[in-house]
Amino acid sequence: MHYATDAARPLTEDAIVRFVIDAKRSRFTAQAFSTGLLSAFGHNPKIAVRGIEGDAQFVADDATLKDARAHVKIRADSLEVIDDISEKDRREIHRQMYDEVLETDRFPEILYECSQATASGGGDRYWVVLQGELTLRGMTRTLPVSARVVITGDSLRASGEFSVRQSDYEIALVKVAGGAIKLKDEVKCTFDIMARKQE
Secondary structure (H helix, E strand, O other): OOOEOOOOOEOOHHHEEEEEEOHHHOEEEEEOOEEOOOHHHOOOOEEEEOOEEEEEEEEOOOOOOOOOEEEEEEEHHHEEEOOOOOHHHHHHHHHHHHHHHOOOOOOOEEEEEEEEEEEEEEOOEEEEEEEEEEEEOOEEEEEEEEEEEEEEOOEEEEEEEEEEEHHHHOOOOOEEHHHOEEEOOEEEEEEEEEEEEOO
8 A cells, every 4th residue: 555645755654554443343323313293203213334344544643644544334234223113113114224215225335435634633632524525325425524533552443423414315305104204304423433453
């Protein structure tokens, strides 16, 4: 792997540190919210993102996390409702989510790519703003994400939250009970990602 800040000053491989996501120790959830006439009797589905992989890399020993970049890939069919609901309701929500919202057969992956970031802080704690792009259902949109990043030895932990508007990806909002309950456009995502240093 080789990166350069400009043509005159190439970075050596030793200057780059890379952390790989540890999916088993990471948590990523998406929260949808209901609206409509009967929304008080509905619920706000909480969805766990299971199949996540990716990495983050940046120049070592630089307080600005110079040349920071991140790559995250999610299996679209790994999203799972974690609310305490009946199995019938769970199956129906999964069916709508996979077939109608995400169209997982056509678009099996959700991608987030970031090659530009700004950071403040130092030592082992940073506040990072990623200027990345989210690809969902084959559509790519700019999506800034802010994260608190703590680096301890060979471990990196990034946590934060962001929102995604389904309409930005031409997703039709899910409706149930004849439209008396429907989901709002905005979905709130919360993450607590653990990664380990790649030697």
